[in-house]
Amino acid sequence: MSPGPPSPEDRRAAGEALGRLMELIARLRAPDGCPWDREQTPASVAPYLLEEAHEAVEAVEAVEAAGGAGARQAAGELGDLLFQVAFMAQLFAERGGFGLAEVIDGVEAKMRRRHPHVFGGQEAQDAEAVRELWGRIKSQERGQAQGAKPEGLLESVPKALPALARAQRLGQRAGRVGFDWTEAEAVWEKVREEMEELVRAGGPQDREDELGDLFFALTQWARHRGLNAEAALRRANARFQDRFAAMEDLARARGLSLEGLSARALDQLWEEVKARGDGRA
Numbered sequence: 577m578s579p580g581p582p583s584p585e586d587r588r589a590a591g592e593a594l595g596r597l598m599e600l601i602a603r604l605r606a607p608d609g610c611p612w613d614r615e616q617t618p619a620s621v622a623p624y625l626l627e628e629a630h631e632a633v634e635a636v637e638a639v640e641a642a643g644g645a646g647a648r649q650a651a652g653e654l655g656d657l658l659f660q661v662a663f664m665a666q667l668f669a670e671r672g673g674f675g676l677a678e679v680i681d682g683v684e685a686k687m688r689r690r691h692p693h694v695f696g697g698q699e700a701q702d703a704e705a706v707r708e709l710w711g712r713i714k715s716q717e718r719g720q721a722q723g724a725k726p727e728g729l730l731e732s733v734p735k736a737l738p739a740l741a742r743a744q745r746l747g748q749r750a751g752r753v754g755f756d757w758t759e760a761e762a763v764w765e766k767v768r769e770e771m772e773e774l775v776r777a778g779g780p781q782d783r784e785d786e787l788g789d790l791f792f793a794l795t796q797w798a799r800h801r802g803l804n805a806e807a808a809l810r811r812a813n814a815r816f817q818d819r820f821a822a823m824e825d826l827a828r829a830r831g832l833s834l835e836g837l838s839a840r841a842l843d844q845l846w847e848e849v850k851a852r853g854d855g856r857a
Contacts, residue, residue, distance in 0.1 A: 598676060601666045618667050628657040637807060711752055741806040743795040760800035767793045822849045
């Protein structure tokens with residue numbers, strides 16, 4: 577589908593597909609449906625919603641890294657995530673709360689409200705102006721929702737976010753009021769300071785606290801460099817896992833077991849795998 581308004585055929589196909597999904601979920605929840613699905617509650621489904629969101633992000637990043645290859649996998653993971661959203665809406669609808677249509681109507685209204693430069697008379701010349709406008713509108717919405725007690729600037733950053741992602745968002749949000757470093761070099765000095773404090777830390781709790789401070793400073797340095805700390809660590813994890821698997825394969829091909837190798841031999845295998853480009857994530 578090219579950018580632009582969806583065609584009548586696309587709208588009809590999407591609506592029919594969404595309707596079938598809602599019918600499927602209702603059937604699963606029916607008295608003669610699936611025993612497991614009938615037992616679920618919003619609280620029990622929430623972890624699956626989070627898990628599918630992470631898997632969808634992983635699939636999308638894999639497609640981007642592969643230059644567009646593997647899009648079918650991303651479509652499947654996005655479908656799993658959509659199922660969890662629709663399933664959750666069904667659970668709340670059964671309680672008399674809200675249904676999927678209200679979820680969709682709500683987010684449509686919100687997006688129109690937060691894009692006055694598209695649907696209203698305001699202007700935004702670039703992405704940075706859009707971010708500033710978005711932040712102001714969110715602040716207004718929070719103030720209206722909370723009444724006399726305004727919500728703190730950082731309170732809306734989800735606590736369920738992965739720690740690195742949340743640290744980067746916290747720093748970005750605090751930067752809106754000028755509580756930030758002016759440049760990446762200044763953050764790097766803070767990273768050095770935190771590293772030194774970690775080395776000098778005494779007990780286990782102090783070390784853990786200083787390690788957290790170091791991670792937080794590194795995420796802010798990444799933010800100032802335009803890097804995504806969470807995505808960077810996910811890719812590093814993937815590289816390590818893939819290269820370790822390649823080490824296992826190489827050792828097996830030579831009739832060796834990793835458990836019986838010395839630290840030096842393991843390092844040699846690791847360097848050989850890296851030099852060959854095996855396990856490149």
